[in-house]
């Protein structure tokens with residue numbers, strides 16, 4: 235059940251100001267809000283910004299069973315740094331067993347439908363469980379990342395999850411801003427970036443990118459750019475104090 239909007243929740247703040255938006259959101263939702271992390275550069279920055287406001291902020295993550303070892307290393311470094319419990323969610327065992335027995339281990343390469351089926355089982359269904367009792371969730375999504383995110387709002391109603399709030403505090407940040415912040419604060423980061431990765435996802439569906447390629451070109455590189463979402467960030471309604 236989502237908390238109904240009130241027009242003054244974000245009154246007087248610049249909703250493009252990541253720190254102010256996070257502070258106001260944490261004040262409003264407390265532990266009914268959690269940060270979703272895939273242990274990307276973006277997620278580490280959002281976690282650090284939020285920890286400065288509220289050290290007991292909740293963080294959840296989806297263990298798809300196909301993540302890179304570097305991603306687990308980064309998750310542990312962040313857990314140690316902030317002494318925080320990572321709320322991991324796994325796919326349903328029966329669904330993964332059925333998928334792998336009937337279609338093999340790489341069915342996601344055969345068609346978009348098969349890829350979406352795998353993402354549904356390993357990501358979307360676990361996300362639904364993670365969000366079930368929340369009023370708001372926070373992401374590290376950015377407009378610069380892809381054509382599917384160019385119009386991303388900082389505050390959305392997540393109609394696919396009961397109308398709960400979705401906060402994207404660093405929507406306007408550039409990749410240079412992310413690295414500046416990461417280096418200045420000495421944050422741990424996923425070592426896949428040192429190998430040319432620009433986006434963090436499942437190991438068999440993510441590769442390093444070439445200079446000049448789109449930041450999400452390494453995700454499902456065999457698909458057209460407009461299909462490159464896994465189903466975690468769909469059915470959103472933009473919201474702003476002026477709407």
Ligand code: SF4
Nearest residue numbers: 342352353356436439
């Ligand atoms: S990103 Fe690839 S391996 Fe991961 S859930 Fe989606 S299709 Fe499956």
